[in-house]
Amino acid sequence: MSTISPDRSTSEIKSVLHEERIFPPPEDFARSAHIRSMEEYERLYAESLNSPETFWARMAEKLHWFTRWHTVLEWNLPHARWFVGGTLNASYNCVDRHLNSWRRNKAAIIWEGEPGEVRTLTYQQLYREVCRFANVLKRMGISRGDRVAIYMPMVPELPIAMLACARIGATHSVVFGGFSAEALRDRINDARCKLVVTADGGWRRGSEVRLKAAVDEALQQTPSVERCIVVRRTGSPVRMEPGRDFWWHELVETVDDHCPPEELDSEHPLYILYTSGTTGKPKGILHTTGGYLLQTALTTEWVFDLRDEDIYWCTADIGWVTGHSYVVYGPLANGATVLMYEGAPNYPEPDRFWELIERHRVTIFYTAPTAIRSFIRWGEQWPLKHDLSSLRLLGSVGEPINPEAWMWYREVIGKGRCPIVDTWWQTETGAIMISPLPGATPTKPGSATRPLPGVEADIRTKDGRSVGPNEGGYLVITRPWPSMMRTIWGDDERYRKQYWSEIEGVYFTGDGARRDEDGYYWVMGRVDDVINVSGHRLGTAEVESALVSHEAVAEAAVVGRPDEIKGSAIVAFVTLEAGRTPSEELREELKRHVVKEIGALARPDEIRFTDALPKTRSGKIMRRLLRELAASGVVRGDTTTLEDFSVLEKLRMEEE
Numbered sequence: 290m291s292t293i294s295p296d297r298s299t300s301e302i303k304s305v306l307h308e309e310r311i312f313p314p315p316e317d318f319a320r321s322a323h324i325r326s327m328e329e330y331e332r333l334y335a336e337s338l339n340s341p342e343t344f345w346a347r348m349a350e351k352l353h354w355f356t357r358w359h360t361v362l363e364w365n366l367p368h369a370r371w372f373v374g375g376t377l378n379a380s381y382n383c384v385d386r387h388l389n390s391w392r393r394n395k396a397a398i399i400w401e402g403e404p405g406e407v408r409t410l411t412y413q414q415l416y417r418e419v420c421r422f423a424n425v426l427k428r429m430g431i432s433r434g435d436r437v438a439i440y441m442p443m444v445p446e447l448p449i450a451m452l453a454c455a456r457i458g459a460t461h462s463v464v465f466g467g468f469s470a471e472a473l474r475d476r477i478n479d480a481r482c483k484l485v486v487t488a489d490g491g492w493r494r495g496s497e498v499r500l501k502a503a504v505d506e507a508l509q510q511t512p513s514v515e516r517c518i519v520v521r522r523t524g525s526p527v528r529m530e531p532g533r534d535f536w537w538h539e540l541v542e543t544v545d546d547h548c549p550p551e552e553l554d555s556e557h558p559l560y561i562l563y564t565s566g567t568t569g570k571p572k573g574i575l576h577t578t579g580g581y582l583l584q585t586a587l588t589t590e591w592v593f594d595l596r597d598e599d600i601y602w603c604t605a606d607i608g609w610v611t612g613h614s615y616v617v618y619g620p621l622a623n624g625a626t627v628l629m630y631e632g633a634p635n636y637p638e639p640d641r642f643w644e645l646i647e648r649h650r651v652t653i654f655y656t657a658p659t660a661i662r663s664f665i666r667w668g669e670q671w672p673l674k675h676d677l678s679s680l681r682l683l684g685s686v687g688e689p690i691n692p693e694a695w696m697w698y699r700e701v702i703g704k705g706r707c708p709i710v711d712t713w714w715q716t717e718t719g720a721i722m723i724s725p726l727p728g729a730t731p732t733k734p735g736s737a738t739r740p741l742p743g744v745e746a747d748i749r750t751k752d753g754r755s756v757g758p759n760e761g762g763y764l765v766i767t768r769p770w771p772s773m774m775r776t777i778w779g780d781d782e783r784y785r786k787q788y789w790s791e792i793e794g795v796y797f798t799g800d801g802a803r804r805d806e807d808g809y810y811w812v813m814g815r816v817d818d819v820i821n822v823s824g825h826r827l828g829t830a831e832v833e834s835a836l837v838s839h840e841a842v843a844e845a846a847v848v849g850r851p852d853e854i855k856g857s858a859i860v861a862f863v864t865l866e867a868g869r870t871p872s873e874e875l876r877e878e879l880k881r882h883v884v885k886e887i888g889a890l891a892r893p894d895e896i897r898f899t900d901a902l903p904k905t906r907s908g909k910i911m912r913r914l915l916r917e918l919a920a921s922g923v924v925r926g927d928t929t930t931l932e933d934f935s936v937l938e939k940l941r942m943e944e945e
């Protein structure tokens with residue numbers, strides 16, 4: 290497999306977008322919001338940077354602590370410890386705390402399955418389920434510090450399992466249900482999980498995703514796993530291995546309804562979540578308890594201007610960070626009512642989301658630009674069929690939102706009434722970092738606007754120089770924040786190298802951006818070899834490594850090609866082993882192979898066979914050339930470092 294050569298220089302980060310429209314916050318919003326004006330924002334922001342410890346200490350009152358911390362922050366670049374000496378429990382904060390008020394009988398989770406069944410769990414009911422499953426985990430030999438893999442469809446048992454882990458101090462590692470058995474196996478092994486929680490299957494666009502079958506395959510090569518707990522969701526037959534596999538519904542029958550929450554250190558590992566980087570191996574991003582919970586809770590309240598009456602719906606799958614922070618921890622820590630939906634947005638018809646919003650009277654709706662672009666393509670007749678008047682706030686996350694999609698979202702879904710919060714953040718940042726505050730910040734379509742209080746961002750060149758207004762550069766964060774990742778599980782060196790050494794002394798996001806004359810941030814997307822496919826992060830190296838694991842493939846280079854709906858489409862340039870000939874069958878076989886190795890989300894949109902890949906004299910694949918070729922069929926940039934010009938010529942010809 291090839292090594293990675295980030296060959297984009299800052300001079301290439303140019304933005305051509307010029308957006309003049311500005312939308313002030315609606316007046317009624319500004320009147321009653323948590324943060325009501327830019328003056329108030331500026332005041333908070335200044336305080337947060339001038340006296341960070343006082344600021345964060347005051348904010349931390351939002352959580353319930355068993356023991357108060359003695360030191361707000363210990364910062365030893367790149368390692369942070371927040372609220373040192375404090376003890377708390379995330380599950381207690383998300384559940385128990387709401388039981389001694391009227392919220393006890395408030396809906397915590399309103400769940401709808403794809404086939405249409407609805408289940409509602411009040412906070413009291415959620416408490417009981419979480420406690421019972423926590424007791425099950427204990428009985429299965431799980432205790433503080435153990436890792437538990439969770440591979441589930443979007444059913445209430447998923448957040449219940451996460452909160453049960455948090456309750457007893459086990460560290461969960463949720464693996465998105467769309468990942469393959471191989472991907473699951475690698476993640477289980479990296480974290481050495483002792484137990485797997487799964488389901489027989491889940492529903493997606495009318496068909497069953499057979500999760501237990503994938504688990505069976507994965508568990509053939511996972512020495513650390515002792516047991517597996519299976520939720521009955523679809524009812525289809527599954528193999529249950531005696532002594533290893535147990536049904537959830539049977540186990541919870543025989544345990545107690547109460548389980549005291551463990552008093553955990555503020556820095557106790559809450560979860561590991563794998564995300565793509567620039568090498569083939571996914572990184573286990575580690576988040577801990579106190580700082581993470583505080584910043585997700587706080588940003589949920591600020592950015593979504595959360596109120597007790599809200600029906601809040603974040604459409605992300607819990608298998609991604611957005612689901613962790615803004616379906617589970619942030620909203621539940623605030624005692625919110627969360628809507629959770631199992632299936633596809635276009636099942637049975639392309640108006641399923643709008644129908645859900647109408648029927649459940651959703652007030653806050655948070656989704657991804659790729660979804661919005663699909664809605665646009667499906668046509669506005671679908672949302673127009675429904676009463677969306679309950680909506681009061683719209684959010685966007687996962688990739689840059691193009692101004693056209695932003696305007697459509699505002700007009701067709703928000704009827705011009707609802708503020709839009711375009712929230713920039715990452716798996717690594719844990720919580721929203723740059724975003725409008727809906728009652729305060731005037732918005733510009735396509736800009737995530739300003740950093741939230743406590744967040745100090747900047748745009749820098751590779752050598753660390755801060756650039757001027759509208760000049761492109763690397764987006765960095767210049768001081769630690771509570772919900773920041775703590776390390777890469779099992780690879781602290783990689784953590785230091787990838788995040789804190791690219792630009793001396795600051796956190797490197799991997800995104801290119803510019804800041805305009807009003808201090809608004811315009812994020813342009815990744816500058817490394819990570820591509821954003823339908824709002825999902827994929828390392829091109831992961832797809833390459835899957836491709837070269839096929840016996841027919843000698844070398845592969847994968848790049849993103851701008852795509853109207855998906856953001857990026859996956860284009861793979863492949864050279865074959867001697868004796869193999871390109872064919873349509875092989876092309877399909879390679880696509881299937883990638884799906885098997887990673888999952889359907891990584892399926893290449895296009896595979897191009899070639900005799901050779903363009904390389905520099907030092908042997909690095911010149912991805913920039915391939916990107917240009919994939920996008921427009923021509924190469925305009927500098928090719929002086931190219932080792933063999935004929936390769937490029939051939940690639941061009943192959944295209945024609």
Ligand code: WTA
Pocket residue numbers: 564609610611685686687688689690711712713714715716717737798799800812813814815821824825826
């Ligand atoms: C991109 C998802 C522009 C960005 C929460 C980032 C965005 C990566 C935005 C993280 C946004 C996320 N505007 N780009 N509002 N939100 N991104 O880890 O490239 O899955 O680095 O976290 O998504 O993706 P991740």
